[in-house]
Amino acid sequence: MTAAVDTKFAYRRSPDQERAHPAHHPVVIVGAGPVGLVLALDLAGKGHRCVVLDRRQGPSEGSRAICWSKRTLEIMGRLGLADDLIRRGVTWKTGKVFSGTREVYRFDLQPEAGHARPAFINLQQFHLETHCVAAALRSGLVDLRWGNEVTHVAPSATGASLRVATPDGAYGLTADWLVAADGVQSIVRRELGLDFEGQTFNDQFLICDVKLLIDRPTERWFWFDPPFNPGQSALLHRQADNVWRLDFQIGADADRNEETRPENVAKRVKAMLGDIDFTFEWISCYRFHCRRLSRFRHGRILFAGDAAHQVSPFGARGGNSGIQDADNLAWKLDHVLRGLASEALLDTYDAERRQAADENILASSRATDFISPKGAGARAFRDAVLGLVETEPFARAFLNSGRLSVPTAYDASALSTIDGFAPHDAxxxxxxxxxxxxxxxxxxxxxxxxxxxxxxxxxxxxxxxxxxxxxxxxxxxxxxxxxxxxxxxxxxxxxxxxxxxxxxxxxxxxxxxxxxxxxxxxxxxxx
Amino acid sequence: MPLRRDPSFSDPDRIYNTIIDAHRGLSDAESLSLNAGLVLLLANHIGDEGIVREAIAIARASVMSMG
CATH class of the missing domain: 3.40.30.120 (Glutaredoxin)
Structure with a gap:
């Protein structure tokens, strides 16, 4: 299914576990998902050692994040990984939107030439993680510790101390800087007693990855009210290795246990794709949140990725914005570690990436309101857009099946110098x-x-x-x-x-x- | 330019009835859809977010005061 047992992810005893007193490290990152790994790689590229702790002993299960944007690929290019990821993934830039069975709109996310990187690739999160892990090991500067679960975090004015559980028992660590990249269920966030601000959406979505050999264009297909999922939406997207992502809106009241039974999901797959042969890679059911921490910097502890903010999947803004968090944080932490800048630089990580999180939350909440309208009035407007979109160019601008991730312009940033160009110029x-x-x-x-x-x-x-x-x-x-x-x-x-x-x-x-x-x-x- | 609130049609009865006639024979749901389409078309034509917001505020206040 996912990768076979991979020694890259094996728990190994660290010399730190033998010490009578907690070992000290300048930077400890909690979470070896895409965000933690990219941060570790970026820091390593700048000459810094770091320790990365993760309770897992293997890459992510299921495909999870699959769409990586041009901006993410540019960041990966800076880290020397983009060409490998692009080769491994499937490149796409076009999408189609259907209302019922009618194609009502198609889009091209990269209509112009002259860019090194494509608009998007689709690649299962565990593939991306595996590439990052290999690069981290090659760097010689990233101390990756699998099977290391953080259980306690105590912040201090000069850093943080941690308690870490392993298969060989617990040990302590201290760090000058602690980065929490430990996802939605962040232990660091829990230990600091921090709550999210935002909203939870009631609608449930059934997600499955199926392996099948069919010849279909590599495009994002989105349906409003298709015959195979009446009154709801559906999404079809290709990933690497002939795996396809199918996503069905199933409503707030659907029975999660019934819906995720393979025989029931199989009926949905066949209703969408016809009577074809396929195997399941992953089945899951989710509700999502649009919310964030009120601050991403808490003294010497910094939050990044899902640990700091969460969005709906429409728009591929979770994984991509997390990687952009790492991109924003790495050079600032580097400057502070090298003594070139004061800690105040890290407050701009908080300000800039909170702005980005707000932008992503807004985009993803609006897409959700369009995809699953609340109330008859909202539904009437949504359906009116779908009815007008084929013939009326203005309605295409209203059609929203997820606004795909674009980098945030830090317009209010304290780091920017007032624009030397005339207003509206470039x-x-x-x-x-x-x-x-x-x-x-x-x-x-x-x-x-x-x-x-x-x-x-x-x-x-x-x-x-x-x-x-x-x-x-x-x-x-x-x-x-x-x-x-x-x-x-x-x-x-x-x-x-x-x-x-x-x-x-x-x-x-x-x-x-x-x-x-x-x-x-x-x-x-x-x- | 603020939202125009004085009469602008030389034959107000005719435009009013044109709108009403458009709903003839439609179910409530279809009427709702028709109105939604009209609002979107006209809002796009106006192309001024301030004007649309002002119209929304007035129309919404009148609905609330009826309740």
């Missing part, structure tokens, strides 16, 4: 936004940025004399390629951008003196 690349990829000679802009801060001068006239900021922390780049200049608003006049290590725009100008760039850099590290 808005997609405003300070706070994620840098957009473009071809660069034989390579790609985002790969040329590297791991640290970057200053890019976009100019069609490479002979223009220029001065870089003269700081060793900032890598300087001149870009003359047409498409890159056009995307960055520099088709007609040069532009200078300061890009953060997480590839978000910190500042931009039409003309920048070296002292402007240095000031923007200081601001971007909360100095």
């Amino acid at each position: 808005l997609a690349l405003r300070p706070g936004a994620a840098a957009v990829d473009a071809p660069l000679g034989n390579g790609w802009l985002l790969s040329a940025l590297g791991q640290g801060f970057g200053e890019i001068c976009f100019t069609r006239e490479p002979a223009t004399p220029r001065h870089d900021a003269g700081l060793p922390e900032i890598r300087s780049l001149v870009v003359t390629d047409d498409l890159a200049c056009a995307r960055y608003g520099a088709a007609d006049a040069p532009a200078v951008y300061l890009i953060r290590p997480d590839q978000h725009v910190a500042a931009r100008w039409r003309r920048a003196a070296p002292e402007d760039v240095r000031a923007a850099y200081r601001r971007a590290i909360a100095a």
Whole structure:
């Protein structure tokens, strides 16, 4: 079913378990899911050791998160994993929406060329985790401890102390920084007595992964009110290894135990796909929440991913936003660990990623309200959109089968310098936004940025004399390629951008003196 | 520009009856759907979120005051 027993995930006794006093580590991450692993890999890429604790002794069961967005793949590209993941997964960018049996809308998430990464790949979470684990082991800096269950957490002004249960008994650890990436049921969150703010939706969804050999396009298909699930919605999505994800809305009152019996799920599969041969990989039933912690930083303890915020699955915003949490946190923690920035930089992790969580929660709550309308009035509007969408272009904008994950632009960020561009000029690349990829000679802009801060001068006239900021922390780049200049608003006049290590725009100008760039850099590290 | 609240049609009876006639022969559910479609079409045509919000507030207040 999932991976066979894999020694990469085996419990091994750590020398820390022999010590009379708790061993101390600069960074301990709880949870070796995608978020914890990406954070560990990013820190390792910057030269930091960390300990990762997970109570499991194997990769995730079932496919769980399956859709990885372009932004996630760009982050994985920075960590050297994107090409492997793309090869392993299935690439897609188009989707179809059906009302009953009629196709009423189709969309293309990446209509333009000139990006290194596709709009989306679908890949089972355990495959992604397995790739990350292999990379973590290769790094030599990530101390992965499976079968290590955190049972107690005590915060202090200078870090946290932990109690960890293992098959060989319990031991203690202390850390300067503790990152809770331990998911929806976060033990760290429970230990700190923190509650979520938000709402729970009553509707239940039946999810199953089936393996089948059929020739179908690699597209996301979403149905409103299909004949095989009347009055409800359904979703069909392809994953790697000829596995397909089927998701059926089954209503608030459905009997979970009855619905998840394989013989009952099999009837639903055949009603959707016809009388075909298939095997089950995974069956589950879920209700979801749209909620978050009120703060993601609690002194020396930081929350990331599902431990910090939860959304509905419509829009693939859970896994992707978690990985973007790690992307945001890694360089800030790196700067604090290296003494280049004060702890205040970590408050901006909290501010920026709370903004992202709010955006994702809003998008996912709105999609839920469209997919399962509450009340006759709301349903009438939803059905009106479905009725108008085929002929009326305006209605397509209202149609919502899940707004798929896009990176958050940190518009209110304290790390951004006031926009040096005229209002409305190249808005997609405003300070706070994620840098957009473009071809660069034989390579790609985002790969040329590297791991640290970057200053890019976009100019069609490479002979223009220029001065870089003269700081060793900032890598300087001149870009003359047409498409890159056009995307960055520099088709007609040069532009200078300061890009953060997480590839978000910190500042931009039409003309920048070296002292402007240095000031923007200081601001971007909360100095 | 605020929501227009004075009469704007030269023949108000005719436009009122045009709307009423559109509901002739429809079930309650179909009427609800028709209204929803009309609201979406007209809101899109107006294209001004402030105006639509103002109209919603007035219409909702009148419904609440009837209850």
